[in-house]
Amino acid sequence: MNCPLPPEARRWRLLDTGAGSAAWNMAVDEAMLWAHTRGVVPPTLRFFTWRPPAVSVGYFQDLETEVDLGVCRARGYQVVRRPTGGRAVLHDRELTYSVVIRQAHLPGSVVESYRALSQGLLAGLRRLGVLARLSEPPETALIEPDPAATPAYWRSAACFEVPTWYELLVGEKKVVGSAQTRRWETILQHGAILIAFDPDAAAAVLRWPDPASRRRAAEAMARRACGLADALGREPDPAEVARAVAAGFEAALGVRLEPGELTEEEAGRAEYLVASKYAAAAWTRARQAR
Numbered sequence: 001m002n003c004p005l006p007p008e009a010r011r012w013r014l015l016d017t018g019a020g021s022a023a024w025n026m027a028v029d030e031a032m033l034w035a036h037t038r039g040v041v042p043p044t045l046r047f048f049t050w051r052p053p054a055v056s057v058g059y060f061q062d063l064e065t066e067v068d069l070g071v072c073r074a075r076g077y078q079v080v081r082r083p084t085g086g087r088a089v090l091h092d093r094e095l096t097y098s099v100v101i102r103q104a105h106l107p108g109s110v111v112e113s114y115r116a117l118s119q120g121l122l123a124g125l126r127r128l129g130v131l132a133r134l135s136e137p138p139e140t141a142l143i144e145p146d147p148a149a150t151p152a153y154w155r156s157a158a159c160f161e162v163p164t165w166y167e168l169l170v171g172e173k174k175v176v177g178s179a180q181t182r183r184w185e186t187i188l189q190h191g192a193i194l195i196a197f198d199p200d201a202a203a204a205v206l207r208w209p210d211p212a213s214r215r216r217a218a219e220a221m222a223r224r225a226c227g228l229a230d231a232l233g234r235e236p237d238p239a240e241v242a243r244a245v246a247a248g249f250e251a252a253l254g255v256r257l258e259p260g261e262l263t264e265e266e267a268g269r270a271e272y273l274v275a276s277k278y279a280a281a282a283w284t285r286a287r288q289a290r
Contacts, residue, residue, distance in 0.1 A: 009102070011256050031267075033183060134167070204220055
């Protein structure tokens, strides 16, 4: 499905900011959101990776009850709270994307904009040779699966245990997990494109009542998520994935991507947000009010 944007929103900036710390990665996303809202930069598609590996928790999650901080410390994983909602994600062997665009250029509900941006991801994965598809809701569904009708092993803190509508699947397994927020009439959506998926590691960073529950969760994740390496029979390089996804966005959304860099204003804003917010224990530990 082609989803062209209005003419004034078809020139985008393309960024590849490489590997960064958890706090820096989230600070850059917010700085981009802020800069685009002010008209300083055009709509932007950004790619990045995480070094060292990290666990990001959703804006509304309870860190203390849902993430095993002892395991994270022992394994050298950083922990950060995202500006977006959703469940916890272990970021390791993946490519992460983020998009900022004004709501006026991508009108409609959160789900409608989510579906539009997912078309770019879908086209990109297919260019790689991955037979991906979107998770489509039944006609009677509104936004999310009904929690009361969801199997118990899906109702956890883990992002890759459950596909929400319009996320990317290979067969029945989730390969991309995304989250979105809207501030200042601007959309920020970002997500993890799994290159290789380790369900044991993904389950280990979360809190469970006992080892048996953790083992069952890892088994459920193995059934419900996979990496591009599983789909392709080889492990693609992140740069290869980024090129394919960028081309997919151009084709599916009718945009032109022009390579660029963070502005000095964005970089300075990101440094401020690292110190004042994303690297601060008070932000990471405090569950945000809905």
